[in-house]
Each structure stands twice: as C-alpha cells, then as structure tokens.
Amino acid sequence: xxxxxxxxxxxxLGALLASGQLLAAGLGNGTLTRAESLREKPFADAKxxxxxxxxxxxxxxxxxxxWYQVKAGTKTGWVRMLSVRRSAAATTTxxxxxxxxxxxxxxxxxxxxxxxxxxxxxxxxxxxxSEEQIAKAEKNRVSxxxxxxxxxxxxxxxRDVKALPAP
Amino acid sequence: MKTRITLLxxxxxxxxxxxxxxxxxLVDKKMIDQVARDKLGVKTxxxxxxxxxxxxTGNPPDADEEKLGREIAGRLLGAAPLVNxxxxxxxxxxVGRYVAAQSSRADLNWTFGVIETDTVNAFAAPGGYVFxxxxxxxxxxxEAELAGVLAHEIGHVNARHHVKLMQKQRxxxxxxxxxxxxxxxxxxxxxxxxxxxEIYARTLDKASExxxxxxxxxxxxxxxxxxxxxAAVLDRLDAEGETDKLTLLYKTHPLPADRLTAIDKALxxxxxxxxxxxxxxARLAKLPPAPKPVATPAAATATGSxxxxxxxxxx
Numbered sequence: 062x063x064x065x066x067x068x069x070x071x072x073x074l075g076a077l078l079a080s081g082q083l084l085a086a087g088l089g090n091g092t093l094t095r096a097e098s099l100r101e102k103p104f105a106d107a108k109x110x111x112x113x114x115x116x117x118x119x120x121x122x123x124x125x126x127x128w129y130q131v132k133a134g135t136k137t138g139w140v141r142m143l144s145v146r147r148s149a150a151a152t153t154t155x156x157x158x159x160x161x162x163x164x165x166x167x168x169x170x171x172x173x174x175x176x177x178x179x180x181x182x183x184x185x186x187x188x189x190x191s192e193e194q195i196a197k198a199e200k201n202r203v204s205x206x207x208x209x210x211x212x213x214x215x216x217x218x219x220r221d222v223k224a225l226p227a228p
Numbered sequence: 229m230k231t232r233i234t235l236l237x238x239x240x241x242x243x244x245x246x247x248x249x250x251x252x253x254l255v256d257k258k259m260i261d262q263v264a265r266d267k268l269g270v271k272t273x274x275x276x277x278x279x280x281x282x283x284x285t286g287n288p289p290d291a292d293e294e295k296l297g298r299e300i301a302g303r304l305l306g307a308a309p310l311v312n313x314x315x316x317x318x319x320x321x322x323v324g325r326y327v328a329a330q331s332s333r334a335d336l337n338w339t340f341g342v343i344e345t346d347t348v349n350a351f352a353a354p355g356g357y358v359f360x361x362x363x364x365x366x367x368x369x370x371e372a373e374l375a376g377v378l379a380h381e382i383g384h385v386n387a388r389h390h391v392k393l394m395q396k397q398r399x400x401x402x403x404x405x406x407x408x409x410x411x412x413x414x415x416x417x418x419x420x421x422x423x424x425x426e427i428y429a430r431t432l433d434k435a436s437e438x439x440x441x442x443x444x445x446x447x448x449x450x451x452x453x454x455x456x457x458x459a460a461v462l463d464r465l466d467a468e469g470e471t472d473k474l475t476l477l478y479k480t481h482p483l484p485a486d487r488l489t490a491i492d493k494a495l496x497x498x499x500x501x502x503x504x505x506x507x508x509x510a511r512l513a514k515l516p517p518a519p520k521p522v523a524t525p526a527a528a529t530a531t532g533s534x535x536x537x538x539x540x541x542x543x
Contacts, residue, residue: 089467094489105500126504127456142456143492147467148485194305195298198341198357201310201317205334208325215371215508217452219330222502225442225494 088121091131091145099138103128110138121145285395287388294337294355300390301339301357308343311362311516316342319513323371324358324378330450331379331443333386340378344519348465352381354390365515367464371508376448376458383443389436434482438490445491454505455495462488 096115100107103125111133113119119131119140128139203211287293310317317340324340336356348363358381360374368374384390441458449455466484482490 091467094492105497124456124460126454127459141492142463143459143488143495146485146488147463148469148483189306190299190302191306191309192302194309195302198301198305198310198317198339199337201314201321201341202337202339203318203321203325205325205329208322208329211322212326212452215506215511217326217506217508220450220452220502220505222446222449222499224446225498227439227442228490228493 088124088129089147091119091121091129091147093117093119093133093140094144094146097140097144099131099133099136099140101138103130103139107139111136113138113140119145121147288391290333290336290355293388293391296391296394297353297355297357297385300353301351301359304351304353304359305341305343308345308361311342311344312519313342313516316513316515319511320360320374320378323375324382327375327379327447327451327453328356328382331382331386331447336385338382342515346518350377350381352384352390354385354388356385358382358385362515362518364461367461368512369460369509370454370457371511372448372454372457372505373461373507374457374512375451375453376444376456377461379447379451380440380444380458382447383440384436386443387436387439389433389440393433393436437482437487441487441491442494445495449499449502449505452505454507455499455502457507459488459491462491 098109122130328338338356346363350360462484
C-alpha cells in the first residue's frame with residue numbers, strides 16, 4: 062500500500078464503513094466537468110439513478126475501468142471517470158495531504174533523507190554521457206517474442222481498436 | 229561524408245531531447261534549457277557523440293535516429309542511473325516491449341528502464357529509448373498504469389517528436405546565421421547557444437503531449453490493458469496538485485487536468501464497446517528500497533560517465 066492509499070484509507074475508512082461500502086479507500090473529492098447521470102452500474106446503458114449538475118461536488122469512492130463511483134449529496138452512483146476532476150480538492154483531501162507528507166516531489170528534504178536525488182538543474186548541468194549505463198540499459202532489452210509470451214502469461218490479448226483522432 | 233553537425237545535434241539533443249516531452253511536464257523546461265545552455269559552453273571540446281546526419285526535413289533512417297537517441301539517453305543516465313534491480317528492469321522491458329509491439333514502429337530496438345531519481349517524470353528519446361523515474365514508478369498501482377505511461381512515451385518516439393523538434397531548431401538556426409552556411413554546414417555550438425532562447429520559446433509544444441496521450445491510450449488499449457491506465461496516473465497527479473517543485477512545471481506544461489480533458493474529448497465513447505482491459509495489479513514489480521545517501525552527491529553526478537557510483541552489475 063502506498064502512503065497515499067494508506068492515509069486515504071485511514072481518513073476515508075470511517076465514511077465508507079458508515080455507508081456500508083468497504084470497496085476501497087475513498088479517493089477524495091472531485092468536481093463534475095459536465096452534467097452527468099448517476100448510474101446504478103459502471104456502464105453507459107445502466108439505469109440512471111439521478112442527474113448531477115456540471116460543477117457539482119462529489120466524493121469519489123472507487124474506480125472501475127473508465128468509471129468512478131461517486132457520492133453527490135445523498136445519492137451514490139457511477140459516472141464517467143473523465144467527467145470528474147479531482148484537482149480542486151488537492152489541498153484539502155487526504156490524497157493531497159499524503160502527497161505532501163510522502164515528500165515524493167523531490168524537495169531538498171527528500172534528497173537528504175533518502176539519498177535519491179531529484180533530477181534537478183545541477184544534476185543535468187553536470188550530466189555526462191554514460192556508456193556504461195546506456196550499455197547496461199541496452200542489455201536489458203527483451204525480444205518482441207519474449208515480450209509477447211509475457212503478455213500471454215498475463216492473459217493479455219490484442220484488441221482491434223482504431224487510433225484516436227486528433228480533436 | 230559525415231557532416232559536422234554532430235555538435236549541434238548533440239547540443240540540441242542535450243538541451244531538448246529528453247525533458248521536452250516528459251510525461252506530465254514535470255520538469256521545469258526553462259530551468260533545464262538554461263542548464264543545457266550553460267552546459268554547451270563546456271561541452272564543445274568534450275563531445276563524445278558519434279557523427280549523425282539528420283536531414284532538415286523528412287524522417288532520418290531508423291539507425292541514425294537510434295544513434296541520436298542513444299546519445300540523449302546516455303546523458304540522461306549519466307544524470308540519473310538505472311535503478312539497480314535486474315528484476316524490475318526486466319519487467320519494465322517486457323511490458324514496454326509488448327506495448328511497443330502493438331504500435332506503429334513495432335520493430336525498433338526498444339529499450340526501457342527505471343531511473344534513480346525521486347522526480348516524477350518519464351522520458352523518451354528517438355529510436356526507442358524510454359525511461360520512467362523511480363518517483364513516477366512509485367505512484368503506479370498496476371501494470372496497466374505502467375503500460376499507459378510507457379505507451380505515452382512510445383507515442384513520442386513513434387511520432388518522432390524529438391526529431392521534428394531538432395529539425396525545426398536546425399531550420400531556424402540555419403536561416404538565422406548565414407555564416408554557418410559559408411562554413412559548409414559546420415554549425416558551431418556557439419552559434420546555437422546564441423539562438424537557444426528564442427528557439428525554445430518557439431518550441432514549447434503542448435500539442436506533442438496531447439498527441440502522445442492519444443497514442444498512449446490507443447496503444448495500451450490495443451495491447452489489452454485497461455484503457456484508463458494513463459488517465460488514472462494523470463488523475464492522481466491532478467489530485468495531488470501543485471507542490472513545491474511542480475509549481476513551475478505547471479506553468480510551462482499542460483496541466484494534468486487539461487490532459488485529462490483532452491483525453492476525454494478524444495476518447496468519448498469510442499472504446500466503450502471494447503471488452504474491458506486488464507489492470508494486472510499483482511504483476512507490478514516492486515521497487516527496491518532507495519539507495520543510501522551518498523557522501524558527495526555533486527561529485528558523484530559529475531563523474532556519472534565514469535560510473536563511480538553506479539557500477540552495479542545486473543544480478
């Protein structure tokens with residue numbers, strides 16, 4: 062469990078228990094980018110439970126594929142994930158706090174405590190080509206055949222979809 | 229018949245190649261450009277790139293593109309070496325190579341890796357070099373998210389975003405300085421440095437990021453992964469918001485929220501009919517613990533190419 066989920070779990074668990082849905086830790090708050098329908102299930106043709114207005118504040122509970130289960134007011138239902146933006150909630154939600162607390166953003170503190178340096182200006186300024194490293198990286202290459210066998214082991218199958226057009 | 233554009237190309241590569249097309253725009257471009265320019269003054273007599281001829285228009289042969297990319301990638305690794313974990317590196321190569329196999333340039337010599345830095349980012353270099361940082365990898369929750377991130381970078385490579393950027397910059401510098409032509413194409417680093425700032429102001433190209441996002445979503449979906457892996461990562465970045473080091477980045481690159489909106493627009497319900505993809509959370513390889521602090525990080529970095537700090541053989 063990452064620090065984010067751990068903290069989110071600690072904070073969000075109570076609410077989820079209260080609502081009887083211990084599916085996962087809550088994901089924090091979000092805002093709808095467009096008018097949406099809260100659906101009973103994460104499918105476009107699922108039954109509509111209630112409408113939700115553009116700009117409505119929601120609590121994001123869990124993701125399933127391209128869908129978020131959200132709580133809007135007293136109603137709970139599924140909306141398209143990409144209809145929700147969580148940015149506005151960043152500074153106040155568990156996720157936001159956890160992001161800062163975990164220090165992943167490469168502050169000076171991280172450098173001194175973990176020994177993993179941020180890729181900053183000083184580093185790039187003094188960067189020189191490393192034959193040793195690039196050769197090592199190239200040694201890690203795998204063949205297409207091996208990669209496809211690996212995919213097969215994970216039950217991944219190629220799907221015939223069309224490229225997304227530029228808007 | 230090798231021309232002396234080596235320095236120019238190497239310089240452009242060093243200053244624009246990797247970071248300009250990073251995943252989340254999570255490095256401040258201006259800052260690095262300045263660094264790159266500073267670096268150029270020093271680099272003139274020490275370049276170690278092989279001579280490469282990149283045409284002003286059209287696609288260079290894959291082999292030349294790969295040489296360019298190797299130079300870029302080698303420099304990146306000079307700054308941030310591979311995470312010392314053979315299992316992790318093999319895993320990332322398998323996922324990446326499989327996704328690349330579903331893309332338009334399935335048979336490049338694709339090379340993937342996780343590099344040792346807390347900075348959240350991913351890098352692509354021409355010819356098929358793709359790296360994710362430890363910081364970004366740590367945010368991933370499943371294989372589909374990794375696939376989505378790698379697919380985005382594969383998109384940059386396949387669309388030849390770096391190559392086009394370099395061609396554009398070369399065109400600008402060639403047009404600006406007639407002396408260069410007199411010298412028979414022997415562009416100097418000094419000439420390039422003189423043009424650096426304006427070129428970058430011009431090539432701050434958000435469109436490439438949106439392109440790569442669309443390609444990434446497409447490749448990952450095609451490969452059988454959850455369509456929303458990349459979006460989930462962007463959504464997570466969006467939710468975490470601006471923090472210290474990300475402030476400047478957010479100013480110079482598309483915001484995660486804007487990228488989500490663009491993905492939303494491009495995707496719509498297009499893949500709704502596709503059978504849901506896999507996320508494979510259990511397969512996501514674990515990161516090893518971060519290395520212990522080094523006594524003199526600055527010195528260690530400066531000697532990256534001689535590998536005083538990172539000569540750990542694969543297990």
